[in-house]
Amino acid sequence: MTGDSAATAADPAVDAADAEQAGLPAGPVAPPEDPHWWRSAVIYQIYPRSFADGNGDGVGDLAGVRERLPYLADLGVDALWFTPWYESPLADGGYDVADYRRIHPAFGDLAEAEALIADALALGIRTIVDIVPNHVSDRHPWFQEALAAGPGSAARERFWFRRGRGDDGSGMPTGWRSNFSGDTWTRTTDPDGTPGEWYLHLFSPQQPDLNWNHPDVRREHEDILRFWFDRGVAGVRIDSAALLVKDPALPEVPEHPGPGEHPNQDRDELHDIYRGWRALADGYPGTRVLVGELWLPEIDRFARYLRPDELHTAFNFDFLASPWDARELRASIDETLAAHAPVHAPSTWVLSNHDVTRAVTRYGREDSSFAFATKRKGTPTDLALGRRRARAAALLTAALPGSLYIYQGDELGLPEVEDLPDELREDPMHERSGGVDPGRDGCRVPLPWRGTTPPFGFSPDQATAPPWLPQPADWAALTVQAQQSDPSSMLWLYRQALRIRRAEPALGDGPLTWLDAPDGVLAFSRGAAFVSVTNLSSAAVPLPPHQAILLSSSPLEGGLLPPDSTAWLRTQHPAGHLTT
Structure with missing residues (x-):
């Protein structure tokens, strides 16, 4: 067995010498202009209120993001997706939009947004904005x-x-x-x-649904797309993309609706809308991508939105919602890839976002799957186990074919903040559930950047206002400053993974070949010289023959890959199989 010492608890990453030996560049590599960039892109999700506070009022803003662009470039991302930064009463975290052409005053103004788009692009980072077409604010x-x-x-x-x-x-x-x-x-x-x-209002009373049968609604949203494309954004993320069209008769929901029969979800008329949007986007230079938020149980219905003249990609929530189980994760991967293949669309992979329990917390629970209906306060959690699994999951997803989304703070290993005072919770899901659902504020707590006490550099040193949501005191160990020089940290793991992912020609979009492996192990090759092995079983397993270990989420134990771990391998020849 060669290369077993390349990844240890103190040094899980590849250093410069190792990188040269493995044929990898020692630092970030800026991607060339590529019309297919979106097929393999690493896209970082920014929740503006909670990323970085530039003016000291306790609320994240665009000035704060601009200051942190070097951090994002060093991390190795290709694009930023911003959740809504528009003028809004913030009844639902900005998804209640009052004016698409104005920036919320707490975040900055239009000139700041334009400067941010330009500054990011100068670093090779594209910008994707959020569009919320199903509804507007009741203040609209x-x-x-x-x-x-x-x-x-x-x-x-x-x-x-x-x-x-x-x-x-x-x-x-x-x-x-x-x-x-x-x-x-x-x-x-x-x-x-x-x-x-x-x-x-399919959501809160402050979010009245639009009637997409009305020509004004269709024209307005096409104008909104043009407004932001004219300002240089590389694409839009479409919120609740399957909900826009309703049956005009407003019938009750059938007990078992057939394809296209639900009165307010996945209506067939939606496809004409997105064909129009695609034609509009394709009229701009470069590739302006349309990314759909589609929560659909039927994978074949999901794939219809990704035909060549409709959306470019859509979020794959099936994988995110799956438990930490090898059979279930493999089934999700296989079904996703199979559904995307006929329409030649790349898959997307994501572990967390602003709507779901953070991965470190979710993977530390007995039921590690995710469903809004089962989200409850007080669920027992083993954070050490969750962090170990989240590290393994990070490498697993980064090795899968297609594009990768990272929610801000996941690269720091942040857990869900579950002890927020109820009086500070703003998410309407908490109030409307009578307090049973803790809501989504726990994954929206402001990021820790430096220092040993709150606000951990989220706001400038001279700020007097506290962050809009309180940060746990024990986040001192999770700041960017604390992790950036620690080879055993989550941040270090992410930086190395994204550097390798960018350098490896077989990663990103392309084929995947499963390898024979023991029960509870997921092993696959990407090309002839790269193998990913994830051990979800309860026992350590041997690795297949390899030339070097490029990266491992955990140190090996006697040359074996321990449970809840992923290793990336350089193979000299096409990989065969693992043995028990």
């Missing part, structure tokens, strides 16, 4: 106009206003349930003070 001028205009007005036709059931209209028009728990209809009050019509 259109909705305010609709409320003032009253029943039967043209202004109300841009939304879903309906008279209620019953003689007095007091019954909700449908029994649809909200994605945020609770009802999907709110009754208005007419100008004379009497109860009026109801309006639809």
Whole structure:
């Protein structure tokens, strides 16, 4: 066995000499201009409120991001995806947009956004912005106009206003349930003070749904795309991409809806909308990508959105939601790759985002899968186990074919903050569940950058306002400063993984070949000279013949890969199989 000492607890990464021997560059390599960049890209998700505070008011902003761009370049990312930075009352973390052409004042202004896009691009980093087409804020001028205009007005036709059931209209028009728990209809009050019509909101009452059968709605969103493409963004992420179109008859949801039969999800009419968006995007120089947020149980229905004239890619939530189990993860990988193959679209891989429990916490639980319906306070968690598995998962996902998304802070190994005071929680999922669901604020706590006490460099030293959500005191060990020179840290692992991923021609988009392996082990080759092995079993396993260990999430034990670990191997010849 050669190369067993290349990855240890004190030195899990490849140093400059090792890199040269393995045929890898010793530092970051800027990617050349490539129209297919998105097929293999590493995309870093920024939640602006919580990334970095540039002006000391306790809220993250675009100035803070601009200051930290060198950190992101050193990390090795290809693009940044910003969750909504637009003017908004922040009833749902910015996903209640009041004006797409203005930046929320707490984050900066349009000039700052334009400067950020340009500064990032100068470092070889592209920008993707979030578009929220299903709904707007109840403060949006259109909705305010609709409320003032009253029943039967043209202004109300841009939304879903309906008279209620019953003689007095007091019954909700449908029994649809909200994605945020609770009802999907709110009754208005007419100008004379009497109860009026109801309006639809699949999320919170502060997020009225738009009527995508209305030409104004379609024209406005095409104009929004042009507005941001004209300012240099490389693409858009489309929130709730499968929910836009509703059956105009507003029927109840069938007990077992067939393909395209759900009244407010995955309607076939959606595809014409996205074909129009793709044609618009393709009219710009370079590649302006359309990335869909699609939570769909049928993988074949999911893949229809990725046909060559529709979206470029979509988030693969099936993998994120799978438990830490070799059979289930392999099934998810196989099904995902099989669904993408006929439409020649690359898969995407993600472990966390601003909506789900952070991976370090999730993987430390008895049930390590994720579902909104099972999210509860007080779930027992083994963070040491979760961190070990999250390290292994980071290498596993970075080796899979396609593009990779990293949620801010995952590269630091941040856990979910589960002891936030209820009075500080802002996520509507917490309130609408009656406090049963802790909501999503625990994965949105501001990042720790340096120092030994809060705010850990999130805000400037002279700041007097605390961060908008409190940081745990024990995050002192998880700051960027604490990790950047520690070869055993999560940050070090991520930096080395992304450097190797960029340098390895077989990684990113391309084929994957599974290797024979013991139960509980996932092993595959990418090309003729790279193998990834992930041990999800309860016993250490031998590695296949290899020339060198490029990177390992855990130190080997007597030459064996321990449980909950991943190793990346340089192989001299095409790999064969692992033995027990």
